Every structure is written in C-alpha cells, then in structure tokens.
Amino acid sequence: TRMKWITFFIILFYKYRKDDAAFSTAYSALLKQFARIGIPRGESQTFREYALHIDTLYNSADMQQLTFSYENAMYQKGQAAAEWKKSVHLWEILMKKAASPPKSNDFHSAI
Numbered sequence: 001t002r003m004k005w006i007t008f009f010i011i012l013f014y015k016y017r018k019d020d021a022a023f024s025t026a027y028s029a030l031l032k033q034f035a036r037i038g039i040p041r042g043e044s045q046t047f048r049e050y051a052l053h054i055d056t057l058y059n060s061a062d063m064q065q066l067t068f069s070y071e072n073a074m075y076q077k078g079q080a081a082a083e084w085k086k087s088v089h090l091w092e093i094l095m096k097k098a099a100s101p102p103k104s105n106d107f108h109s110a111i
Helices: 002-015 022-036 047-058 062-075 080-097 106-110
Strands: none
Touching: 002 022, 002 080, 022 062, 022 080, 047 062, 062 080
C-alpha cells in the first residue's frame, strides 16, 4: 500500500504540469518507479529496448508508445509541452501499473 500512496502523489505532482520540463521529469519518475519494484533499466539499455521489455512483462504496448512520444519531445525543439499534453494519460496508466510487479511468469525469470 505504501507504493500505491507514493504513486498517487507522484501522479498528482506531475499530471497538471504544463511546462517544457514536465515530460522529462515525469518520464524519469516513471523509470524510478519501475526500478523500485525490481525492473531497473540497464546502463547499456536504450529507452526503446527498456520500453519493449516493460511491455513484454505487462503484455501491452503502452511503454513503447510513451517512449516514442518522449523521444519526439526531447529531439524536436518546442514540442515537449505538446507531447506531454498528449501523453499524460498514458503516463498515468503506466505509473499505476508500476505500483506493483507484473503478474506474468516472465517477471521472475527476467530478474
């Protein structure tokens, strides 16, 4: 339950931000949240590789979609706030998923 409260406050903190740095810091918070539950990103792992790994564990495509938007925001000047506005709902879904480990059998073999 502690993790769910942490998740709640992180979502509340980032959800309504509209500045250019919101997407970058919110994405970092998501990566930290996954690391807290035992799914850290490897040092040599790209964002896309990590997103694929997360989506495999959770049987979805949400992290790959969010990562694509994140890359657009980071590499196209002036797009960060617009991309965040489009992606905040997807980010919130992933934050809630990251509140607990995936239920798939692959999770324990991946650790």
